[in-house]
Amino acid sequence: MVSAVTVITTTDRISAVLAHVPDPEIPAVSVLDLGIVRDVSETRVLITPTYTGCPATLAIEQSIRQALDANGYANVAIETTLSPPWSTDWISDAGREKLRAYGIAPPPKGASASALKNNQAAECPQCGSSNTEELSRFGSTPCKALWRCKACLEPFDRFKCH
Amino acid sequence: MDALATYALRLGDDSLILGQRLGEWCGHAPALEVDLSLTNVALDQVGQATHFLGLAGAIENAGRDADALAFRRDVMDFTNCLLVEQPNGDFAQTIARQFLFSHYQALLFEQMARVKDERFAAIAAKALKEVSYHATLASDWVVRLGDGTEESKARMVAGLDWMWRFADELFVMDDVDAAAIAAGAGVDKSALRAEWDARIDAVLADATLARPASRRPVLGGRAGHHSEHLGHLLSDMQFLQRAYPDATW
Numbered sequence: 001m002v003s004a005v006t007v008i009t010t011t012d013r014i015s016a017v018l019a020h021v022p023d024p025e026i027p028a029v030s031v032l033d034l035g036i037v038r039d040v041s042e043t044r045v046l047i048t049p050t051y052t053g054c055p056a057t058l059a060i061e062q063s064i065r066q067a068l069d070a071n072g073y074a075n076v077a078i079e080t081t082l083s084p085p086w087s088t089d090w091i092s093d094a095g096r097e098k099l100r101a102y103g104i105a106p107p108p109k110g111a112s113a114s115a116l117k118n119n120q121a122a123e124c125p126q127c128g129s130s131n132t133e134e135l136s137r138f139g140s141t142p143c144k145a146l147w148r149c150k151a152c153l154e155p156f157d158r159f160k161c162h
Numbered sequence: 163m164d165a166l167a168t169y170a171l172r173l174g175d176d177s178l179i180l181g182q183r184l185g186e187w188c189g190h191a192p193a194l195e196v197d198l199s200l201t202n203v204a205l206d207q208v209g210q211a212t213h214f215l216g217l218a219g220a221i222e223n224a225g226r227d228a229d230a231l232a233f234r235r236d237v238m239d240f241t242n243c244l245l246v247e248q249p250n251g252d253f254a255q256t257i258a259r260q261f262l263f264s265h266y267q268a269l270l271f272e273q274m275a276r277v278k279d280e281r282f283a284a285i286a287a288k289a290l291k292e293v294s295y296h297a298t299l300a301s302d303w304v305v306r307l308g309d310g311t312e313e314s315k316a317r318m319v320a321g322l323d324w325m326w327r328f329a330d331e332l333f334v335m336d337d338v339d340a341a342a343i344a345a346g347a348g349v350d351k352s353a354l355r356a357e358w359d360a361r362i363d364a365v366l367a368d369a370t371l372a373r374p375a376s377r378r379p380v381l382g383g384r385a386g387h388h389s390e391h392l393g394h395l396l397s398d399m400q401f402l403q404r405a406y407p408d409a410t411w
Binding site: 049051052053054055081082083084085086135136137138139140142146162 | 181194195198199202203204205206207208209210212213280283284285287288289291292295298299
């Protein structure tokens, strides 16, 4: 019998802090869920912006800074990288479920490379129907498109495949 | 500024001026969805400008950041192409400008994403995802307006006819481009023209529109020779930093 010993490292603790930093535009999901955090070490957190013009980018960095400082990691630096560019494929499964529960149709996993990525019918986050239509490819934030369910007639946001 | 910094500056200026122009539509577009689209495209362009101008400032290494380059230069120091500074006109004219520019930008960034200089390649790869949306949006509207009513078609034809004279400048190569290519950061823009023509022609055919008649190209933006329109745009965009230098939120 080998008994497993769980070692909680500093990077685990920093990741746990990040798991509670919400996205400023969609507070239902954390910066970890969205795949914004690319790497965590004992000395730095590496993040990447979602869209180049997303006004939340600065707010996200400030929220992470505050959370790190408040939990005793003031010496951990935040660095930003553009490459490789952020993709919706990096949104975690838990993040996708949180988006759906929040009323935003999540992007299908692994679909960002597909030519059909934003043409496939989105599933209505309210009633689950696939009988939906796109109203506007651009929505209330850079990451969302505006859709409508033809079954329950509710409009909803769709997180764009990116 | 050396050639590589100037190269980044030109890319940033194109995006910045187009972003500012599109922002003028905020609250004025013909429908809510269009308002959202144009302002989203504006936001993407301003985001790209922030990266390219930041890079220009870093290469220049004289203490100027993206904000200093955006808000503290006068009109003759701007290096954007003349197409992006053209006034919005009506919705069709705005779409014509976007259509010609977005297809150029998409082709440019497809190539730039593969250059050796990782700083340029990273911005291009990221921006390309956004720009392909812009090209689709503009193409869809060219078809809807061109193959629409008599009125919408006439406006689309007039919009394209005005913007067409500024298209050639997009593909002109000079010493700055040559130096950027030699440094592993630049793209041979003249080599993009054939594919650009093909993409534009395909959409025009869908839209039942003829390619506008060729006319003498208008050049000069890269050298700081701008239309009167740019000065007015800057007086609006730069007002706050001019009136209250170093003001912050």
